[in-house]
Amino acid sequence: MDAVIFAVSFTLICAALFLLVRLFDQRIPVSMALLGALLLGLDDLVTGLASTVPALAVFGGGWNWSGKVYSLVLSVLVILALKLDRHAVGLTFKQRTPWLSVAAVLGFIVWGSVLGWVFQPGSADAETLAFQVTMPGLAEELVYRGVVPTVLLGAVWGRALPERGYWPVIIGTAIAFGLWHSLGYSKGTWNIDPMSGLFPFIGSLAGGWLRFRTGSLLVPVLGHGLANLAFHVVGGLAA
Template sequence: MEAVIFALSFAAISFLVFLAFKHFDKRVTLAFGLLFAAYLGLDDLVTGLPSASSAFSFIGGEWNWSGKIYSLLLSVVVVLGLGIKPEALGLTLSQRNLRASLIALFLFILWGLSLGLLFKPSVPSVETFAFQASMPGMVEELVYRGIAPALLLGLIRGKEPSQGIPWIVVFITAVAFGIWHGLSYSEAAFSFDPMSALFPFIGSIAGGWLRFNSGSLLFPILAHSFANVAFHLTALIGA
């Protein structure tokens, strides 16, 4: 029940964030804002299923492999069901502004190292490196830099994406991503960790720019994955 309450609450908060900023971009409509919020709430719910019940965990380990796979499967269902074109999601290897993307990738790695030195994570296992190098970057970037922006922009039923960076959409999804990391619900009470929300929010602004500046999810996925690995690598310094 806690997972359902959190998912519904997160969907409602995401919709309120959408309402607060929708007027700054006329392409963003109420119907697609509702779809955006419902999708993020459902994604949170399926991602958290293994935590809610061990019956939903089909891959063991210390990390939520099963939840990320559920999220990925949901993404496939949503993309196919709504007819979202790969180009609208950034699912292409074709790159624009490659030099800027490479510089951004390097800066993301420095960002991960800096956060690791600041927060001092525990010494990682092989599983930790494997998970951080694959799942969060691939799955979360598809959700928050691929599908969520496409829904806000109404890019369904084969609609072609426009050029340029939709900054309001980038901002809305970044706020939602930050809240998702900072908000928690347990024992009938909500709590919010501002620091856990702030850094994902900042990274999402940069990741959203990278997604639309490059025209592809490739570099946002690489940047997210490399930054996560760099964060955990710092635990080996002086270990």
């Protein structure tokens, strides 16, 4: 029940957020703002239920592999149902700015290394490293940097993205991403950890800009995964 309450609440928060973002970008239809919020709420629900309902944790392990797989499946179903163009979502390996892409990935690695050195999360086992380098980057970047921005900008049913002016959507989805990491709900009590949301928010701003600048989700996905890996590897060495 806690997972459902959080998902519904998060949907309402994102709906209010995206309607506010619409004040800065009138290209966002009200219907798409609400749909984008609903998609983030559903993504949270399918991700969270796997860790609260044992029968849904089909992949086992110490990390929420099942929830991330369900998130990926949901994103794929949304792409198919709304007929989102793969280029609009960013599902291409082609880079508009190859040198920027390489520099950005290296920058994410440095960013993760610095955070690992500062926060020193301790030694990580092989499963932790495997999970962190793959699942968060794949699942979270696809929905937060791919599907939802595309929906917010109305690029559904095969429509192309507008050519410029993405910052309101980038900032709006970055705020949603930060809130998702910082908010918590358990047994009728809400809690918030600002630091848990701050760094995902900052990384999300960079990832969102790079997604549109490069025309691809490749850099955000690789950057997210490698930053997570560097965080745990360097954090383990520094501990």
